[in-house]
Amino acid sequence: xxxxxxxxxxxxxxxxxxxxxxxxxxxxxxxxxxxxxxxxxxxxxxxxxxxxxxxxxxxxxxxxxxxxxxxxxxxxxxxxxxxxxxxxxxxxxxxxxxxxxxxxxxxxxxxxxxxxxxxxxxxxxxxxxxxxxxxxxxxxxxxxxxxxxxxxxxxxxxxxxxxxxxxxxxxxxxxxxxxxxxxxxxxxxxxxxxxxxxxxxxxxxxxxxxxxxxxxxxxxxxxxxxxxxxxxxxxxxxxxxxxxxxxxxxxxxxxxxxxxxxxxxxxxxxxxxxxxxxxxxxxxxxxxxxxxxxxxxxxxxxxxxxxxxxxxxxxxxxxxxxxxxxxxxxxxxxxxxxxxxxxxxxxxxxxxxxxxxxxxxxxxxxxxxxxxxxxxxxxxxxxxxxxxxxxxxxxxxxxxxxxxxxxxxxxxxxxxxxxxxxxxxxxxxxxxxxxxxxxxxxxxxxxxxxxxxxxxxxxxxxxxxx
Amino acid sequence: xxxxxxxxxxxxxxxxxxxxxxxxxxxxxxxxxxxxxxxxxxxxxxxxxxxxxxxxxxxxxxxxxxxxxxxxxxxxxxxxxxxxxxxxxxxxxxxxxxxxxxx
Ligand SMILES: Cc1ncc(COP(=O)(O)O)c(C=O)c1O
Numbered sequence: 200x201x202x203x204x205x206x207x208x209x210x211x212x213x214x215x216x217x218x219x220x221x222x223x224x225x226x227x228x229x230x231x232x233x234x235x236x237x238x239x240x241x242x243x244x245x246x247x248x249x250x251x252x253x254x255x256x257x258x259x260x261x262x263x264x265x266x267x268x269x270x271x272x273x274x275x276x277x278x279x280x281x282x283x284x285x286x287x288x289x290x291x292x293x294x295x296x297x298x299x300x301x302x303x304x305x306x307x308x309x310x311x312x313x314x315x316x317x318x319x320x321x322x323x324x325x326x327x328x329x330x331x332x333x334x335x336x337x338x339x340x341x342x343x344x345x346x347x348x349x350x351x352x353x354x355x356x357x358x359x360x361x362x363x364x365x366x367x368x369x370x371x372x373x374x375x376x377x378x379x380x381x382x383x384x385x386x387x388x389x390x391x392x393x394x395x396x397x398x399x400x401x402x403x404x405x406x407x408x409x410x411x412x413x414x415x416x417x418x419x420x421x422x423x424x425x426x427x428x429x430x431x432x433x434x435x436x437x438x439x440x441x442x443x444x445x446x447x448x449x450x451x452x453x454x455x456x457x458x459x460x461x462x463x464x465x466x467x468x469x470x471x472x473x474x475x476x477x478x479x480x481x482x483x484x485x486x487x488x489x490x491x492x493x494x495x496x497x498x499x500x501x502x503x504x505x506x507x508x509x510x511x512x513x514x515x516x517x518x519x520x521x522x523x524x525x526x527x528x529x530x531x532x533x534x535x536x537x538x539x540x541x542x543x544x545x546x547x548x549x550x551x552x553x554x555x556x557x558x559x560x561x562x563x564x565x566x567x568x569x570x571x572x573x574x575x576x577x578x579x580x581x582x583x584x585x586x587x588x589x590x591x592x593x594x595x596x597x598x599x600x601x602x603x604x605x606x607x608x609x610x611x612x613x614x615x616x617x618x619x620x621x622x623x624x625x626x627x628x629x630x631x632x633x634x635x636x637x638x639x640x641x642x643x644x645x646x647x648x649x650x651x652x653x654x655x656x657x658x659x660x661x662x663x664x665x
Numbered sequence: 666x667x668x669x670x671x672x673x674x675x676x677x678x679x680x681x682x683x684x685x686x687x688x689x690x691x692x693x694x695x696x697x698x699x700x701x702x703x704x705x706x707x708x709x710x711x712x713x714x715x716x717x718x719x720x721x722x723x724x725x726x727x728x729x730x731x732x733x734x735x736x737x738x739x740x741x742x743x744x745x746x747x748x749x750x751x752x753x754x755x756x757x758x759x760x761x762x763x764x765x766x767x768x
Pocket of ligand 1: 298299307325329434436437438439441483484506541566568656
């Protein structure tokens with residue numbers, strides 16, 4: 200019998216992963232750590248036209264782009280005279296599983312079917328599981344989702360319970376785990392036992408699937424308004440949403456659009472802590488994923504992560520939990536759209552950012568997601584109160600994740616924090632140096648300038664400063 | 666004790682790692698507790714009582730073993746209670762936009 204212990208499975212991880220995604224990642228390697236990212240995206244991925252037709256097969260994409268006229272009025276009311284960009288939102292909740300993750304899943308599941316796999320496995324507590332399950336259903340393939348759901352008392356985070364329900368509704372087997380990074384062990388074990396395809400969030404297929412979102416935003420806005428968006432706000436966790444959208448915008452010719460990542464600030468909560476797990480009101484789009492994935496993307500369930508947000512990000516903003524609840528309420532009450540937490544994270548920042556832009560400019564919030572039981576603010580805040588978290592109206596500057604949720608007293612309380620990209624770039628380089636010490640060859644430097652979106656001079660300065 | 670028959674929709678439970686077997690690089694509070702798995706499917710043996718070892722067939726067609734913990738388990742998440750602090754926001758924002766000068 201095969202050894203199924205933790206050590207043995209982790210020891211076989213590279214083999215297991217290789218079989219389960221069918222990509223020979225070594226082919227793209229260019230030395231110690233550098234690799235040819237574009238070559239990987241080109242060779243393994245699909246062209247934009249191919250992706251569009253794959254997505255049409257299973258009803259993914261081509262979601263509406265709406266102008267948020269009342270939210271624009273609100274932002275203008277708060278802004279200095281003459282300021283206040285128009286706010287648009289891409290209603291990604293219209294995708295089959297209720298979020299943009301359907302775009303990512305559609306390509307993975309298509310690929311799995313093409314390659315003759317009988318089923319797909321996905322390790323995610325998020326909307327992606329539901330997306331994979333939905334797409335697998337459409338292609339009549341088996342699906343297994345591995346989720347982190349419960350703390351040691353058996354209390355499930357309501358939003359994750361909902362996503363688990365949704366996976367089941369689409370016919371998936373759902374493995375529900377308690378808190379801990381050993382989820383990866385369970386995941387590898389399932390891949391090995393079933394021989395199913397690893398529908399990872401981080402393959403070139405998944406990221407290419409998101410490119411259509413950026414492409415649609417650019418081309419639809421151009422058609423409606425005669426211009427590309429000035430800024431696109433993208434809720435950021437593992438970085439695939441941002442990477443794919445930014446690539447799609449570029450492919451549509453929107454070279455000058457500013458790419459703004461936005462996360463919920465959960466500073467201080469440890470993602471592997473049994474105690475902290477149920478003290479947060481957001482399960483994705485938060486700094487607990489956003490920061491580590493930005494500064495070290497290759498922590499994913501594939502050897503090379505195709506989601507590399509530092510390559511594309513122009514700014515990275517954070518907002519508080521209370522502000523996102525406020526934005527959720529504003530969207531429902533002023534625009535008649537009841538939507539879920541992830542898109543509303545960038546929306547919260549949009550309400551402030553629009554006020555800093557000129558009136559003839561356009562800002563796009565590139566997604567909404569579905570909402571419902573477990574996801575709704577009332578569900579999350581009821582749960583937070585049960586856990587002893589204080590919920591009240593107050594200055595969101597004073598919010599402390601895990602202790603309180605402060606609902607802004609009015610729209611003038613909304614703000615964002617700017618995360619310094621250079622700080623993130625330095626963390627990236629520090630992490631790199633631990634594994635691959637300097638000096639770096641000219642090829643390695645070229646790779647790093649692309650990874651960090653800097654020129655040679657700037658790279659030199661960053662390397663010197665760490 | 667609740668009893669399930671073959672074909673009933675049930676939930677089973679397994680301990681994957683006991684506290685002593687957990688990964689070294691995790692917070693202390695997590696290390697002190699086991700890594701547990703819960704999974705639902707159709708009972709694949711003639712019958713079982715809650716608390717007994719059982720076998721299920723999952724929607725992906727796999728047979729999995731575990732301790733039976735629930736028969737036809739309900740969904741426990743919902744919308745919670747209305748939140749006073751949120752209820753106030755709509756009227757406030759609407760009033761703001763109704764004010765003159767909001768163009
Ligand atoms: C609806 C939704 N929006 C945004 C995100 C963030 O995407 P990413 O993890 O690619 O940064 C997620 C994923 O966790 C999501 O489910």
